[in-house]
Amino acid sequence: MEAVISRKRAAIIGSGSIGIDLMYKAMRSPHLDLKMVVGRSQASEGLSRARDLGIATSAEGIDFLAHHASGIDIVFDATSAQSHRINDQFFRKANLMAIDMTPAKIGAICVPSINLDSIVAERNVNLVTCGGQASIPLAYAIAQAFDTLEYIEVASTIASDSAGMATRENINQYILTTEQALRQFSGTGKSKAVLNINPAKPGINMQTTVFAKGRYHSLEKVKASVREMVVRVQRYVPGYEVVLEPVESKGYLTVSVTVRGSGDYLPAYAGNLDIINCAAIAVAEFNAVSWERTAA
Structure with missing residues (x-):
């Protein structure tokens, strides 16, 4: 009998090039279930591609996430350092794990090849640059x-x-x-x-x-x-x-x-964009696998 993998429910905020590439990587992961992609423009290519793939989308940004927080576990923030500082106030209240793709410097710094084990319990993980x-x-x-x-x-x-x-x-x-x-x-x-x-x-x-x-x-x-x-x-x-x-x-x-x-x-x-996206997926998958082991 095959083991059932319980995937972590993920969302991406930021529908630019990084967000689009991250979307495809997250969809390919056996440990992640990409539930939504949010941005600021309904006409953006990122939201258009997500809709075509059957993923929930919104141009209402953090406000949309605030109304759907119960349906996600992990948020990839691919906005900007200034926006992440604002967004994280909501992530903290909703107790969502935030993987910060910006140089905001407010979370635990992670380079997966070095300290992946030490950030498993962190709520906000910063990927430096x-x-x-x-x-x-x-x-x-x-x-x-x-x-x-x-x-x-x-x-x-x-x-x-x-x-x-x-x-x-x-x-x-x-x-x-x-x-x-x-x-x-x-x-x-x-x-x-x-x-x-x-x-x-x-x-x-x-x-x-x-x-x-x-x-x-x-x-x-x-x-x-x-x-x-x-x-x-x-x-x-x-x-x-x-x-x-x-x-x-x-x-x-x-x-x-x-x-x-x-x-x-x-x-x-x-x-330069691929390496930080790969690092983000590595962090999310490690968190998901650790969670699965704890649940088991």
Whole structure:
């Protein structure tokens, strides 16, 4: 007799490109039951696609969720940092788990390859930024192999077409959030984050480079730590690949990865959007599986 999987009921707020791609990923998950997609425009492509798939939709945003909170367990918030701070007041009252796709910094910070186990009981989970999801695993792996880590710098380059209005409006918050999370996960006292938006046509794949300064005894140990971490990230982000293994130059260790998306809706070069969506699904599925085990 096959075991029955009790799926968590999910909703997405935000019907832009990220929300559309997230919708397809959530629908494919055996642990999630996507109940509704809400936005601000009835004519948006996201709501149109959701309606065609038989998913409940609304252009009333958080007001619609407020009237249907009893029918959902998890909310993916793909709006903006400012909107999430407002939305979370309702999520808290309704006791809904919120997976924050914005750099709002009000929830427990999660990078699935590092601390997924520790956030299972959290009500609000923050996914840092796309650059953070790409770079923090590397920074953490480097820190594990270093004796002391003095400084971490991260430079992410993304295609202009994959940087929507929310990304552009949130750049300052993006930098602050990424830098804070880098310090938290690597233990360094100093960090810097840079975001480059490249207008090249066709769009380029996301690329993230980490520069680290500190003391270590074995470059091979650093390389092994990075390789192990890359495998862990690839379990939920298949397009995450090293393009430059750790090398030392002028006192800095450098490592670089590229992120290619799965193409569920977004173009494959939009790895910056894909990686944060993949992280969101990983968090939601872990929560659902943990809930199933507890219920059993």
